[in-house]
Amino acid sequence: MKKLLSNLINENHKIGFLFDLLIQFLIILSILLFILDTFFYEYLKNYISLYQNLEYLILSVFTLEYLLRTMHGKWKYIFSFYGIVDLLSFLPFYILHWLINIVGYNIVGLNTIKTLKLIRILKFFEHKKSRYTLIITNIILLIFIITISSLTINKPINHITYVALEDEHLKEIMHQKKIALVIGNNDYNYLTSLKNAINDAELIDNTLKEIGFKTILNRNISSAQEFNNVLRDFVKQAEKYDIRLIYYAGHAIQQEDENYLIPTSYQSAEGDCINDDFNLYGIKRILKAYSKNANGANILILDACRTNPCLDRSLGSNQGLVRSNPPKGSFFAYSTDFGETASDGVGEHSEYTKALAKHLQVPNIRLGDLFQNIRIDLNNNNITQMPVEENKLTNYVILNIDVK
Structure with a gap:
């Protein structure tokens, strides 16, 4: 075993x-x-487990x-x-794990540590023989990095990576005006009442x-007409605001x-929910209102569908909500997956x-x-519902900004 481990770091040996x-x-x-995490995070997060x-894997091999x-x-x-380079290729990520899981985190510190991944490229020059084997691959990689960096630098400010321009970006948007319409319906006259919607x-x-x-x-908005009013x-008041948010429970x-x-x-009138939308308030009306103003951000958060309000008389298997396909500049969040109850x-x-x-805090x-x-919080607490979102935003949106 000792000989095998020695051969692993011997470049003259086949195993090495x-x-x-x-x-x-x-x-x-x-x-x-690193490139994917920095420039394409919105796509990468769909494959976060991989x-x-x-x-x-990388961390384990570099540590070994x-x-x-x-x-x-x-000691030599x-x-x-290269001993220092090798140490920096993995040590910051143990520190990162410690920051996140033990003492909380500071976003500037995390981004600084994440940028240290670039030090790993120096390890390439540590290997005298094998680097010639992969020289073409590294040239292609270098061209890819230069291309992505060039495209990013020449994009409008709201498309530039948040990691690279954190303080500048925050200062630019910290004075945005924000308004929210918050609705809680608890006390239903003919359907099952809820206990927490108003509290929420x-x-x-x-x-x-x-x-x-x-x-x-x-x-307790009592009618479709009241909803409409x-x-x-709200739409009239929100015209001069940059961020417009509606929350409904x-x-x-x-x-x-x-x-x-x-x-x-x-x-x-028929005693069910399914065939009568005259007294219901369609979310399509919110879609229409939001479609008229794509500047800034339009947000809708629905903590709804908590039970089947019609007691299975009419909905059958059609429990839960469906996709709304929000307009450009909008972000719709649902407390549970489409077709499920919360x-x-x-x-x-x-x-x-x-x-x-x-x-939010x-x-x-x-x-x-x-x-x-x-989503992570609910999963860690063994809550079975799985929140989902529909994102049509065209810039980065931060609701709570604190620039020191």
């Missing part, structure tokens, strides 16, 4: 040569992952190589140039005020690929809204990441 090739391949893979597994070279070269290697609306209302929103809070007034249903919010006094919560608030209020988080964090 193959191990060098593996190291070279992982260096290139590491740089590619990304993390590859990072763990360092330990083997330390055992072979001892540890304080050599009040929690979100207070949280949004704390992070600089002007808020309009409505409780409230939305019309209460009953909602879908029929024939349309989503509807249910007023508290709703009662169908929990009203065992305490004073639904699980989704508790997580939403928690993560974390500053300098992009909107997509905020809702990804909510």
Whole structure:
């Protein structure tokens, strides 16, 4: 075993040569992952599990190589140039894990540590023989890095990577005006009442005020006409605002690929929900209102579909909501997956809204990441519902900005 481990770092041995090739391949893979994480995160996050597994593989092999070279070269290697390079190729990521899981995190610190991945490219020059084997691959990689960097630098400011221009970007958007319409429907006259919808609306209302929103809070909207009046007034007020947000907690249903919010006094003439949308409030009306103003950001958050409000009389298997296909410049968030129902919560608030209020208070988080964090929270707490979003935003949106 000792001889095998020694041969792994011997470039003149066949095993050592193959191990060098593996190291070279992982260096290139590491740089590619860095590029994807920096410039294409919105796509990469769909494959986050694969990304993390590859990072763990790279980290494990680089750590093993360092330990083997330390055992072979001892102090001379540890304080050599390449000894330091090898140490920096993996040590920052153990520190990163510690920052996230033990002491919380600071986004500037994390991005600085993440940028240290670029040091790994120096490892390429450490391997005298195998580098010639992969020289063409590295030339292609260099061309790819230059091309991506050039495209990024020449994009408009709101498309430039958040990692590279964090402070500048935050200062640019910190004075955006924000307004929110918050609705909670609890007390249904003819359907099953809810216990937490108003509590949730009040929690979100207070949280949004704390992070600089002007808020309009409505409780127990009783009719489609009242819904319409409230939305019309909100749209009129929101014209001069950069970020417009609507939060709704209460009953909602879908029929024939349309989503509807249910007023508290709703009662169908036929005794069911499915065939009568006259007294329901269609989300398509919100879509229409948002489509008229694509500047800034239009946000809709639905913590709805908590139970089947029609007690299975009409919905059958059509529980839950469907995709809304929001217009350009919009972001729609749903407390659970399409076609599923969400929990009203065992305490004073639904699980989704508790997580939403928690993560709204974390500053300098992009909107997509905020809702990804909510999803992680619910999963870690063994909550079965899986929140989903529809993202048609054309710039980065941060609801809670804190520039020191």
